[in-house]
Amino acid sequence: MGQAWHARDGASDSPERIALVVEPDGARRAQAALALRGMGFKTYQTGCGGVGQFMASQLTLHAVVVDVVLPDLDGLQLIRRVRATSPQAIIVATAPQDQDWDVIAADAHNAGADYALRNFSGEALNAVLTGAPSSGYEARAD
Numbered sequence: 001m002g003q004a005w006h007a008r009d010g011a012s013d014s015p016e017r018i019a020l021v022v023e024p025d026g027a028r029r030a031q032a033a034l035a036l037r038g039m040g041f042k043t044y045q046t047g048c049g050g051v052g053q054f055m056a057s058q059l060t061l062h063a064v065v066v067d068v069v070l071p072d073l074d075g076l077q078l079i080r081r082v083r084a085t086s087p088q089a090i091i092v093a094t095a096p097q098d099q100d101w102d103v104i105a106a107d108a109h110n111a112g113a114d115y116a117l118r119n120f121s122g123e124a125l126n127a128v129l130t131g132a133p134s135s136g137y138e139a140r141a142d
Contacts, residue, residue, distance in 0.1 A: 022047075024067060079112050
């Protein structure tokens with residue numbers, strides 16, 4: 001079954017970079033976590049917005065990937081809360097393919113996301129977090 005989750009123990013000056021992935025689709029969640037780990041982040045992941053919100057309240061985050069369409073919580077509200085508790089974090093918003101991209105990107109930016117990825121992939125996530133030039137994905141950073 002599931003593995004117990006534990007927040008790291010209070011060392012705020014730790015050089016460890018922490019990332020959180022909140023994505024209901026298991027394959028996309030695993031892809032994002034793998035990409036973040038490949039960039040050197042200690043990565044936590046969940047498919048549940050409520051659990052993600054709790055994790056975000058317990059960690060000092062450096063990168064966050066949030067699907068704005070979560071089954072149990074408003075993803076935009078989660079972005080606002082993460083921005084309030086971890087203002088230095090880079091927040092990347094994603095959404096299912098069938099959503100209105102322009103509306104999603106604008107709403108995510110207004111909520112505090114740094115980027116909105118239309119065609120999510122590990123490569124696209126790596127590119128926006130490292131500042132690499134676009135290679136066929138559409139990211140919006142207003």
